[in-house]
Amino acid sequence: MSAVDKLELRLRALRSTGRKGIAPYVTAGDGGSAVTLAVLRELADLDVPCVELGLPFSDPIADGPLLQAANDRALATGTTFEEVLEILSRFRRGGPGEMGRDLPVIVMSYANPLVRRGWANAVNALARAGADGLLVADLPIEEAGAMHAAARAAGIAPIFFVAPTTSEQRTTTAIQLSRGFVYAIGRLGVTGARTELDEPAQAFLSRVRRVAGGLPVAVGFGITSAEDVSAALRHADLAIVGSAFVEHVHQAVSQAVAPRKLDAARLATREFLQVLASGVPG
Amino acid sequence: MPTTLDTTRFGTYGGTFAPETLMAPLFELDREWKRWTNDAAFQAELADLLANFAGRPTALTHAKRLSKELGCELWLKREDLLHTGAHKLNNTLGQCLLAQRMGKRRVVAETGAGQHGVASATACALLGLECVVYMGSVDAARQRMNVLRMELLGATVRVVEHGQKTLKDAINEAMRAWVADPTETHYALGSVLGPHPFPSIVAGFQEVIGREARKEFHARTGKLPDVVVACVGGGSNAIGIFRPFLPDAAVELVGVEAGGLGVGKGQQHAARFAGGEPGVLHGCYTYLLQDDDGQIRPTHSISAGLDYPAVGPEHAMLHDEQRARYAWATDDEALRGFEVLAEREGILCALESAHAVGWVLRERAELAGKRVLVNLSGRGDKDLDTIAAARRAKDGA
Ligand SMILES: Cc1ncc(COP(=O)(O)O)c(C=O)c1O
Numbered sequence: 001m002s003a004v005d006k007l008e009l010r011l012r013a014l015r016s017t018g019r020k021g022i023a024p025y026v027t028a029g030d031g032g033s034a035v036t037l038a039v040l041r042e043l044a045d046l047d048v049p050c051v052e053l054g055l056p057f058s059d060p061i062a063d064g065p066l067l068q069a070a071n072d073r074a075l076a077t078g079t080t081f082e083e084v085l086e087i088l089s090r091f092r093r094g095g096p097g098e099m100g101r102d103l104p105v106i107v108m109s110y111a112n113p114l115v116r117r118g119w120a121n122a123v124n125a126l127a128r129a130g131a132d133g134l135l136v137a138d139l140p141i142e143e144a145g146a147m148h149a150a151a152r153a154a155g156i157a158p159i160f161f162v163a164p165t166t167s168e169q170r171t172t173t174a175i176q177l178s179r180g181f182v183y184a185i186g187r188l189g190v191t192g193a194r195t196e197l198d199e200p201a202q203a204f205l206s207r208v209r210r211v212a213g214g215l216p217v218a219v220g221f222g223i224t225s226a227e228d229v230s231a232a233l234r235h236a237d238l239a240i241v242g243s244a245f246v247e248h249v250h251q252a253v254s255q256a257v258a259p260r261k262l263d264a265a266r267l268a269t270r271e272f273l274q275v276l277a278s279g280v281p282g
Numbered sequence: 283m284p285t286t287l288d289t290t291r292f293g294t295y296g297g298t299f300a301p302e303t304l305m306a307p308l309f310e311l312d313r314e315w316k317r318w319t320n321d322a323a324f325q326a327e328l329a330d331l332l333a334n335f336a337g338r339p340t341a342l343t344h345a346k347r348l349s350k351e352l353g354c355e356l357w358l359k360r361e362d363l364l365h366t367g368a369h370k371l372n373n374t375l376g377q378c379l380l381a382q383r384m385g386k387r388r389v390v391a392e393t394g395a396g397q398h399g400v401a402s403a404t405a406c407a408l409l410g411l412e413c414v415v416y417m418g419s420v421d422a423a424r425q426r427m428n429v430l431r432m433e434l435l436g437a438t439v440r441v442v443e444h445g446q447k448t449l450k451d452a453i454n455e456a457m458r459a460w461v462a463d464p465t466e467t468h469y470a471l472g473s474v475l476g477p478h479p480f481p482s483i484v485a486g487f488q489e490v491i492g493r494e495a496r497k498e499f500h501a502r503t504g505k506l507p508d509v510v511v512a513c514v515g516g517g518s519n520a521i522g523i524f525r526p527f528l529p530d531a532a533v534e535l536v537g538v539e540a541g542g543l544g545v546g547k548g549q550q551h552a553a554r555f556a557g558g559e560p561g562v563l564h565g566c567y568t569y570l571l572q573d574d575d576g577q578i579r580p581t582h583s584i585s586a587g588l589d590y591p592a593v594g595p596e597h598a599m600l601h602d603e604q605r606a607r608y609a610w611a612t613d614d615e616a617l618r619g620f621e622v623l624a625e626r627e628g629i630l631c632a633l634e635s636a637h638a639v640g641w642v643l644r645e646r647a648e649l650a651g652k653r654v655l656v657n658l659s660g661r662g663d664k665d666l667d668t669i670a671a672a673r674r675a676k677d678g679a
Contacts, residue, residue, distance in 0.1 A: 064458070080575045112563060112577075137301055140305050165464060166302060189458075
């Protein structure tokens with residue numbers, strides 16, 4: 001089964017059973033590779049529907065201060081593209097006594113680290129390491145020809161964004177080009193700041209839901225609390241939680257003493273997901 | 283898949299690598315810009331502001347003492363005489379007028395040297411728009427007079443404390459501010475950078491430099507220059523003077539980048555064509571200073587306005603086509619250019635512009651007997667602290 005099939009099967013199953021879920025975002029290498037690996041393993045144990053793994057970039061223009069800081073920390077610990085591949089493949093191989101992990105992983109990147117390697121090379125490497133999908137923050141559909149072709153050839157899901165400002169026609173195209181899910185940006189602005197999924201936002205999400213048909217819809221940018229999750233999941237299938245999750249884990253890890261950091265990361269992950277889970281309907 | 287119109291590219295460079303939220307505002311800007319640049323009343327209003335507010339046409343000065351000393355015929359296009367002291371006002375008057383026509387009430391801008399910030403604040407004050415300028419803290423310190431000027435003109439200056447704390451980081455923040463409020467806000471980008479249509483809009487508003495210079499040069503000498511030289515940060519003053527000369531195949535075009543402490547391996551500079559490779563930053567595909575992993579490399583220049591890791595995509599095309607040549611001048615060569623121009627011609631030029639002068643001094647052998655036109659993009663008042671400190675350091679050494 002290809003990664004796309006696996007991702008779609010899993011997300012469509014979620015949809016057909018009426019179950020909805022939280023999809024956390026993790027900046028790869030924040031706190032070091034071992035911390036990222038511990039967080040991924042905990043998320044797999046918690047059986048979240050999928051996870052976004054951020055490839056750090058020096059100039060993340062779509063991100064607010066919390067994720068910028070996480071990108072900087074990850075780069076400062078020496079997280080290269082190769083290192084992210086290593087994290088992914090180690091996660092896929094599983095730790096001692098663990099099953100091979102089948103948690104879908106969507107890699108989230110900015111264009112330049114991938115352009116640097118060439119789209120086909122970069123996407124193939126990600127697919128081989130075990131990525132199921134790819135999302136690029138500064139790659140609109142107009143510029144995505146090479147990425148889309150490379151993703152389809154490598155059998156991973158290309159995923160595109162739609163925003164409240166996106167026209168009807170481009171919404172349709174973004175949905176047609178996306179596999180796995182389409183990413184709806186819940187509000188104008190960068191990641192992180194508090195959001196309120198008010199009536200205009202709900203109208204936008206319901207429009208995306210209608211156009212998406214059978215394709216699952218994820219919503220993200222500024223989801224921080226159980227109430228946000230509940231509002232996000234009124235029309236969407238997945239609530240993506242980035243800044244708030246990354247910051248929560250970062251605080252826990254940086255306060256823990258060295259031998260306890262991995263346990264702290266796992267515990268913080270579990271706590272955070274438990275609090276947010278109360279926002280997930282039935 | 284919708285195909286991108288070729289107008290968004292310069293050869294293979296440029297494009298629209300923007301977050302999805304900005305796509306609709308960029309499409310709107312593209313539509314409105316095309317509409318208003320073809321509108322006679324808009325053009326007349328801009329022409330009136332350029333003439334009667336900004337002081338165009340700017341002078342063309344024959345630098346006679348220096349010409350004699352160098353053995354060439356040196357001419358200076360005097361953008362330093364434009365209101366606010368640099369070519370940046372050509373662009374901000376155009377863009378702020380456009381923002382007003384588009385019904386925006388707020389303008390955000392980034393600034394490095396502070397000249398684009400001052401020019402934005404000036405145009406906003408004139409046209410009754412709110413103005414917010416992002417500036418890295420390193421630049422705010424080295425160009426503090428310009429921070430004061432912006433504030434006196436009623437703008438809010440937001441000092442950016444992360445990353446390298448220079449122009450790159452100011453652009454990151456200005457883009458984030460635009461993403462948060464694209465309906466009410468216009469982003470007035472200050473150079474021929476960023477996603478389409480910015481490189482074309484800014485070049486369009488700066489072309490007036492080259493149109494005037496070409497016409498006046500021909501009227502005064504009966505000929506065209508052999509070589510046209512301009513410093514290249516993002517590349518707006520250079521594109522502005524280059525464009526009208528592009529059809530004149532015999533006219534050599536030279537862009538001078540910041541060579542910083544030297545362009546050798548391990549040395550810090552901002553010479554994208556000397557040490558960069560194509561990639562994507564701030565919305566466009568162009569030459570970048572980056573590492574093997576695609577992370578943006580730190581830059582250094584004594585001039586804040588040239589201290590940036592990417593170059594405008596039109597320059598990337600002119601470089602590959604070999605229609606223009608790109609060279610560099612180091613911090614020291616720029617300082618020397620500044621001093622020589624001050625002492626021989628009575629002009630205190632901006633440290634950015636001084637790179638073009640410094641290159642001419644270094645290449646005097648090659649330029650002997652030629653007609654050389656240098657775009658003096660700005661005046662040096664903003665740089666006096668930096669220059670005084672550099673001279674003290676040299677005396678101490
Ligand atoms: C006087 C002056 N010249 C040149 C520049 C560099 O910009 P560009 O390359 O867009 O002309 C600046 C930028 O701040 C400037 O202030």
